[in-house]
Amino acid sequence: MLLLDLHPDAYPLEGYRRRQLLSWVFEHGVSKFSDMTNLPAKLRAELAETYSLDPFLSFETVESTDGSVKYLFTLPDLKQMEAVYMPYLDRKTICVSTMVGCPAKCAFCATGAMGFGRNLTAGEIVGQVLAVARHQAMSPREIRNLVFMGMGEPLLNYDNVMTASRILLHEHALGMSKRRVTLSTVGLPKKIRQLAKEDDLGLKLAISLHAPDEETRQRIIPTGHANSIAEIMAAAREYQSVTGRRVTFEYAMLRGVNDRLWQADLLADLLTGLVSHVNLIPMNPWNGSGFEESTEEQLQAFYDRLEERGVEVSVRRSRGRDAGAACGQLALNRPDASLIALL
Ligand code: SF4
Structure with missing residues (x-):
């Protein structure tokens, strides 16, 4: 059994012995x-007879010139998934996967093109943090920021992601601050409402909106038709009223698709009265995506229009582009991605 699948309160041993065990796993890694x-x-x-601590058969790394490192993990069933480590000057961030592949099929995303493999267990999610920390020769507790933005739609692997989140936040496990754990979703209203009720968590919520009008959004997120933008925005408002948290909206800038000024206006209309932040993400190109990134001029004009309309907005330039580690690029830079999706 993978010990990392257990919530720290369910660890074997009692009292100080349990705390010693937790310290070895989460402080010393x-x-x-x-x-x-x-x-x-x-x-x-x-313990060794009953439990294991390493969820992965092996991993490979691809390093970016900006210091980001992509980790390609091979799981015991030979499926593969990825995490990205991003060392910033003032903080160390990890982007973890919650699935092998992804069923959401966002049209600009290489992971979406792989299709769905399977859900990751809580231990396989937490194990990414531990493996990266070991490889980076640091304590797992030094990684203070985590985003559920790797492969997969976290809210479709709800129970395992909730267990993993509780392990991340637990004071005797990774001890992360809930302010520094962000869950990114394509926008599933029922699950967002369910998440709002996890009052011991209070994670930061990021919604991948990518378009303010239904027609464009369905072109970008073909599986998104099940949930209208109005329903997603209503759920976001409810999340905010229950948790008091600002909601972030991710918006990949695609040339001539969602970057026109009338769309900036429509987006500003949608956000009226909501405490929110918009991240404009220059699209990270990959062969076969069928999209191009917006021009710098259009990106600036879109940004300016949102700002004029009172929207809190920033441009998030992804790290790790040259390593295929940037947003929307996971599953790249290896020849057998399509095979992996079929395993
Ligand atoms: S952008 Fe995220 S939700 Fe969409 S297909 Fe890619 S991994 Fe899945």
Whole structure:
């Protein structure tokens, strides 16, 4: 059994022995019970017989010139998924996957083109943080920012993502601040409402809106037709009124598709009265996507229009483009991505 699938309160052992075990796993990031030197040898052997601490068979890395590192993990069933480590000057951030592939099929996204493989377990999600920290020779607790923005739609793997989030936030596990854990969703109103009720979590919510009008949005997110923009916005308002949290809207800028000024106006209309932030994301190109990134002039004009309309907006330039690690690029830079989707 993968020990990382368990909530820290359900860990084996009691009292200080349990805290020692948690400290080895989450502070020291060890992946073998034999390295837990302050536990009796017999106990270490018993734990090793019942549990494992490493959810991955192996991983490969691709480094970007900007310091980001993409990790390609191979799971025991030979499926693969990715995480991205982004060291900024003032903080260390990790973008984790919640699925192998993704059923949302966003048209600009390489992961969407892979199709859906399977959900990741809570331990496979948390394990990405531990493996990256080990490889970067740091304590897992040094990674203070986490975004659920890798492969997958987190709200479609709800229970495992909730368990993983509780492990991330638990004071005896990774001890992250809920202000620094962001869940990014394509916009599933029922699940957003359910998430609002997880009052011990209070995660930051980011909604990938990408278009303010139904026609354009369905072109970008073909599976989005099940939920209208009006329903998504109503759920976002409810999330805010229950949690008090600002809601972020992600908007990939696609040339001639969603970057026209009437769309900026429509977006500003949608956001009226909501405490929100819009991230404009220059699209990260990949062969076969069928989209181009907006010109700098159009990006600026769109930004200016939103700002004039009182919308809080910034441009988020993704890191790791040259390593295929940027938003929408995961699943790239390996020849067998389509095969992996079929495994
Ligand atoms: S952008 Fe996110 S939700 Fe859309 S297909 Fe890609 S991984 Fe899935």
